[in-house]
Amino acid sequence: MTTASRDRASARSARASESDEGQLRLAVLIDADNAQATVIEQLLAEVARYGDATVRRIYGDFTSPHSASWKRVLQRNAIKPVQQFAYSTGKNATDSTLIIDAMDLLYTGNFDGFCLVTSDSDFTGLAMRLREEGLTVLGFGERKTPEAFRNACHRFVFVEVLREAASGVAPAPEGPEADQRAEALPSAEASQEPRGAATAARPKLPKKFVLSALAQSVDDEGWAHVGTFGSYLNKLQPDFDPRLYGYRKLSDLIRARTDLFVTEERRAPGANQSALYLRAR
Numbered sequence: 001m002t003t004a005s006r007d008r009a010s011a012r013s014a015r016a017s018e019s020d021e022g023q024l025r026l027a028v029l030i031d032a033d034n035a036q037a038t039v040i041e042q043l044l045a046e047v048a049r050y051g052d053a054t055v056r057r058i059y060g061d062f063t064s065p066h067s068a069s070w071k072r073v074l075q076r077n078a079i080k081p082v083q084q085f086a087y088s089t090g091k092n093a094t095d096s097t098l099i100i101d102a103m104d105l106l107y108t109g110n111f112d113g114f115c116l117v118t119s120d121s122d123f124t125g126l127a128m129r130l131r132e133e134g135l136t137v138l139g140f141g142e143r144k145t146p147e148a149f150r151n152a153c154h155r156f157v158f159v160e161v162l163r164e165a166a167s168g169v170a171p172a173p174e175g176p177e178a179d180q181r182a183e184a185l186p187s188a189e190a191s192q193e194p195r196g197a198a199t200a201a202r203p204k205l206p207k208k209f210v211l212s213a214l215a216q217s218v219d220d221e222g223w224a225h226v227g228t229f230g231s232y233l234n235k236l237q238p239d240f241d242p243r244l245y246g247y248r249k250l251s252d253l254i255r256a257r258t259d260l261f262v263t264e265e266r267r268a269p270g271a272n273q274s275a276l277y278l279r280a281r
Helices: 003-018 037-048 065-071 093-108 121-132 147-152 159-167 176-184 187-191 207-215 226-236 250-256
Strands: 024-031 051-060 080-083 113-117 136-141 155-158 261-267 274-280
Touching (some): 024 037, 024 093, 024 136, 037 065, 093 121, 121 147, 136 147, 147 155, 155 159, 226 250, 226 274, 250 274
Parallel strands (some): 024 113, 051 080, 113 136
Antiparallel strands (some): 261 274
């Protein structure tokens, strides 16, 4: 780490110690060419779970008809538009402007993390550079977002999950009964599903990955605290999200999947609340 990097890290540490709430100061940078306005309110609510969106900027050509949907939500959500004209066909000047601004914000030393809202793999290098500086990197994009960019973030959230929240319709939770039904579903019945249902269907829970992560999270007695387990899951797979599988929280998924986990509620001495522990069945 360079001297300048150490100075910026020291400044962030000093701010964190002075803050009463200890919230991260976040810069939210949105690529208008690869993001959708319909989920912006849910997206900002998600960002608020991690910290304070001190800077909110969106980059794109707002003279284009394709940006009309953004114009209606920018003022309401206090997002500053950064106009970038398309100087030539086939060249994405928006990406360059966003990256330059991100580096300028980084060198101020005023931020603890960045939220990159895009489904474009061109920002993979930016995410990696920000991580090297010790900043938290949160990514938001569609399921089509390349794996390289998703894994370059500390945490990646699929906007499809936010879109379901906006519509008020959540997918049915996955469970052992659902698995058995899917395996027994006749081909004739499957062929009667509405067109597009296959692409909209939620993914299957990656059981092998989840159980492998659990095996690395357990203590000497074979039990893992839910917080330790969840942290390890996201370190291995930044885009792991229980909402993809129909559960609001990881603890809900764990309690429902009795075919995979054995759970136990433990109350710490002197504590009023119990903590969830789990082990593989």
